[in-house]
Amino acid sequence: MQTAEAAALRIRRVRLIDGLSDEVVEDAVLESDDAGRVTYAGPAAGAPPARPGVPEIDGEGGTLLPGLFDCHTHLGMPSDRSIVDVALMSDPVLTTLDTVDRLERTLLSGVTSVRDLGALPAGYREAVARGRVAGPRIQTAIAVIGHTGGHADTTLPSGRALDLDSCVVADGVTEARVAVRELLRAGADVIKICTSGGISSAHDDPDDEDLLAEEIRAVVDEARRHGGRTVASHAQGRAGILSALRGGVRSIEHGFGIDDEGCDLLGERGAFLVPTLSAVFQPLDPAATTPWRYQKKLRWNAIAKENIARAIERKVQIAVGTDAGITPHGENPFELWCLVELGMSPMDAIRAATATSARLLGVDDRLGVLRPGRLADVVLCAADPLSDIRALSDPTRITLVAQQGVVRASRLGDPTAGGLNAERQHA
16 A cells, blocks of 8 residues: 655644554644654644745644545445446446546545545556545555355346446355456455345345355455455345354454354454444335445345444454445545444544454555554544544535645645645535
């Protein structure tokens, strides 16, 4: 998860939340060196003198946080069109340009790192890393693996199959291993599988199981054998959650049916829950979907709120993911409000979106925390998110976004601001 640029930077007159500590530094300074690494983050009274030639930004009393993570996105998918419309009616050139736009909007929302779990080719990761397009740092699964008739099977109720590169059907251990190898060959950083059915798939239900136990173990083993890569599992119902955890996956995606046994297994295995609550709290519109999907969503939204609230109470490891593509792009920090709504403290929600998510993605040695030696990926909010967590999801209150010391967007009127124009998001 690299970017092409780095810069020295000094930000003063901010309230600092570092991503680890419970303490908030009310009058703080953050500095990064020429490599974009934090050299100081703490009280202004103890800050070193400003270095000549280093851009200095007045944070205007805003709250400075580590750049946020979204560990479950679908940046290759629009959130305002159906998968059928995209597959059959989209021009591939326009699709590429639309994806670039979604990358930019995600970055402008304060999300500086993502894990994309289906529909984003590895080329976008490389384009961001080389500075060809603006966007968050990317880990991508490229596609999702499931069995015939399961959540990754794109055969429509009519019997017609959509030929989508984002979905791979694998039946049996050998096909599961081959599917992993093909995705790794295509540049996947992480492998995503389905161990339960889903709300948006026509042929199954979240209570149904998807890949078999031996197929899950084969996928986990194949990923481990190639660079120690991890496996994320779409697992909505209880049975799929338990089978995924027993098979050795790193994270449970959605986890709507999680119970105490699932929470215990998360702790025993050191795994993470990524509850994608933005999809749960998204308003229901029966006119905008099929009756079967509406009924499933209505039922499972209620189940999810109850069970995820219990998981929060149990203090399992929760990383932040939005299911953007199903939910709107560019509104990613809304997920933190959802977590708070179900009982998480605002500070814990911020830690979930920073330090905990960085641990899930294996980048906690350089991202997720604003302390010396870490990369200066930062987001500045004009309000105090500890008193109003919803402020983070208001794009007009995100006044600065930087990656490795390079300012990507600013509303502060600072001449050092480069890259994107924050106002572009509202054009």
